[in-house]
Ligand SMILES: O=C(O)CCC(=O)C(=O)O
């Protein structure tokens with residue numbers, strides 16, 4: 372009997388509880404220290420090394436079957452991550468993501484079964500026009516997550532590259548501007564919030580992904 376109780380023991384996680392509360396109330400959550408400065412530096416170095424080895428490709432519009440490169444809409448380069456790869460850093464990254472997904476499933480019955488994440492680089496001068504993440508005929512996307520890997524000295528006014536979330540209000544909408552500070556993670560409802568990336572005036576680095584159902 373003792374064993375059974377031990378298995379059922381549930382430990383409340385204040386950070387994840389905050390994320391859930393935010394999403395329920397405002398459809399998005401901003402967590403400033405989801406990743407430590409050390410983790411961010413390692414992930415950034417790894418991203419840049421893969422980029423220099425030329426593993427990235429021009430991001431496309433639409434799903435992988437319908438790849439149409441439209442520079443006027445988005446200018447980033449991406450590299451999909453692989454949870455089953457030998458890359459220890461990526462494994463650590465997914466441990467943390469899985470921890471959150473499991474917590475959401477346990478406490479909110481979110482039914483998250485799949486996930487997909489990619490590294491992204493926005494070269495200087497690039498952007499991603501206003502869009503909804505489920506436009507890519509993928510309504511399984513439940514939550515979008517963006518993890519910023521920029522240099523610590525990112526200056527909002529000078530470096531640009533803000534994420535803008537368009538929040539529906541009673542009489543229209545409100546634009547929420549979010550600076551891509553390193554270590555910051557933004558989580559939002561994929562099917563609800565349109566958003567855009569403003570032009571980056573300096574190379575802008577991130578990992579973006581989706582927690583998916585079914
Ligand atoms: O990098 C960001 O802030 C958002 C990226 C985005 O909207 C996307 O990749 O769909």
Ligand SMILES: [Fe+2]
Nearest residue numbers: 502503504566
């Ligand atoms: Fe998006």
